Amino acid sequence: MTTGSRWGAWLLTFLLMLGAAPTLAKTPSDQLIIGMNMNNLLTLDPAAMTGNEAVGMMVNLYDPLVELDPKRLSNVRPALAESWQISPQGDSIRFHLRRGVTFHSGNLLTAEDAVWSMRRVLHLNLAQASVWKSYGFTRDNVDSHVRAPDPWTVEITLPQPGDPQLVIYSLAALGNVVVLDSKTVQAHAQNGDWGNRWLTTHAAGSGPFSLEVWQAKDRLTMVRNPHYWRGEPKLARVIFRHFQESQTLRLMIAKGDIDIASNMAVADVRALRDDPAVTVDGVRRGTLYYVAMSMNEPHFANPKVREAVRWLIDYQGINKALMPGYGVLHQRPIQSGMAATLPDPGYRLDVARAKALLAEAGYPDGFETTLRVLADQPFINIAIAVQSTLMQAGINAKIMTGTGNQIYGAMRERRFDMLVGRGGSGMEPHPHSSLRSLVYNPDNRDSARLTNFQGWRTGMYDPQINRMIDQALVERDPQKQQADYQAIQQRYEQLIPALIPLSQMVDSVVVRNEVLNYIPHPSATTFLRDVSKRPAGGEVRG
Structure with missing residues (x-):
């Protein structure tokens, strides 16, 4: 048994002893606390991210042009783009943006931000550029193939023959071409890095939540964006907490110290299936x-x-x-x-x-x-x-x-x-x-x-x-x-x-029944904007 495992087992035993108390801990009704292993969360830059954990955070800090319906993945829903059309030749896509959206900084979001964000992925040529390079985009051609003919229109021309519907799916599912606040990011750029160093630990989006703090392998906290274009989120704060030991996660959610737990060991998930206070979602x-x-x-x-x-x-x-x-x-x-x-x-x-x-x-x-x-x-x-x-x-x-x-x-x-x-x-x-x-x-x-x-x-x-x-x-x-x-x-x-x-x-997520409208997304882009928590004595999670 490793030192970490011995510590986890000791902590579990100790907390179980404390658990004999008649009352359970409760997280605040306007806060969602998610426990998970965050070892693979290495950066907050959408162009450099890897792993499902990062994707799940990006889609709540930023907005994409379009998104996928979690209940029917082939259904593409509007997001920042209210509508879009594929050209008759199948070689270009035109997106029409909604007006009046602002970033967390207060800057107005326009088509130039969307175009700059996609160009940035190719110019940086980090992990998330590979998908777009497979469609024929390069740092040399992206500037001429992704354009903003006016402040509310984004036009993407495919550099090589391909399936435009797949490009739309990629924009919706991957979380790498979310729209960044180009003015804010450029203000923090160093030596031509397109703001990469700053975005490693910061965010500049328009999403339902804004970044409050990220402490690697400890916690990431988001706070409600009161000016969100879809309407103010129901939760005031979302906290992602890092737990190395699955046993600790199991105990924390059983006691009500966290609301959602993911990345748990099989034995701990099985042990919670009979707990009437939680639901196990398998996606x-x-x-x-x-x-x-x-x-x-x-x-x-x-x-x-x-x-x-x-x-x-x-x-x-x-x-x-x-x-x-x-x-x-x-x-x-x-x-x-x-x-x-x-x-x-x-x-x-x-x-x-x-x-x-x-x-x-x-x-x-x-x-x-x-x-x-x-x-x-x-x-x-x-x-x-x-x-x-x-x-x-x-x-x-x-x-x-x-x-x-x-x-x-x-x-x-x-x-x-x-x-x-x-x-x-x-x-x-x-x-x-x-x-x-x-x-x-x-x-x-x-x-x-x-x-x-x-x-x-x-x-x-x-x-x-x-x-x-x-x-x-x-x-x-x-x-x-x-x-x-x-x-x-x-x-x-x-x-x-x-x-x-x-x-x-299969992603097994354990959710306390106080949590409402939490729908785990098959593409890891789980939206938290409509999630809420019922007060004591309210309806159960369905």
Whole structure:
């Protein structure tokens, strides 16, 4: 047991003793307190953010042009844009902005702010630029392809043939092209950094809440924006609190010290399912858990070694024992629930087959390697399970744990051997969303820095599959497009990929019944503007 685990267990026992008191703690009726693990929250800059935790905060500090309906993802709803049109040729989109919206600073929001915000993503070329680069945008062409013909109109022209509806989905789902207060951000720019250093710990939005304070790995506090264009939010304050230990989260929400808990261990979620004071919401997301290998590492450059690893994962055992509340078995790069998604190929643990493949590859006795993983659940348990089955074929994988920056940072720098991770976007209701993040790699050079593409991170490069993905995106016949996406999945399996999906994410969120109108969003863009809390003796959460 780690020092942190012993401390967590001691704290749980101590607080349970205190829990014998007849009354429960109550959070203020006008404040929402959300407990979560914030290890992966590294920056508040929308252009640089990674992880669902950051997305969930951005959409409440900022406003996008459009948003996705949490109950029907294919339904795009107006936000800052009251309406929009796709050109008859399908090569441009024109958004018409609502008037009178102001930023938290008091500055008037105009089309110039929206255009500047999107240009900023490409010019900075940080994590969130990868999505837009896949549509053909670059820092060299974005200024001519994203324009404001007047103060209330934004026009986006696609640099290359594509699906304009997917661009709209991306604007709605990703949270990276929220509209920033360009005047405020530019006032804090240093040495041409587009305000990146300042926005790491600050915000400049128009959303329902404004940033009060962020203390890394401690708390982030938002306060109500009384001038919000949709109407004043019901909550005066939203507080996100960092908890490393799931047991502590469980006790805190059971006692009423927090209102919502996420990132909890399976055992703690199960223990709360019978608590009449809370509701457990399970939301399936498009993000996938995976085992990744680096093609820059000589062992994994050999396809027979990668195939051996494919047969050295106990997919069924991992999903049955470790993933309830975290994920469900899934072995395809396109998320489940889409017409284009093929049935799972049926991979399972087969040590004898893996040993034969390793012998053919020239490694009859296996080899030494490293396996990086976050020191959080369920990642660490997946890694331990994978380590155990790899060892049965002679692959000795030393587990290396760390924070999000240490683990995913090494992957973004292409300096890793193996890694247990989670990714794939899947936020947009379109097959391309998953393929873009997990498979697509249009430029395998180190200098390309396509850091938000797992295909680039692993060094998996196949010009044919890139062309297939490009062609499927522009196919206008729905049946032909579906067949194209199925062919891509078949090609992916034939390549013996460096990234092996094993489970599709399920986000289990525990919510106290005093909380009303909290709707967890499948794309992680959970809106808090309409959330409220009932007073004592009021109606229960439905």
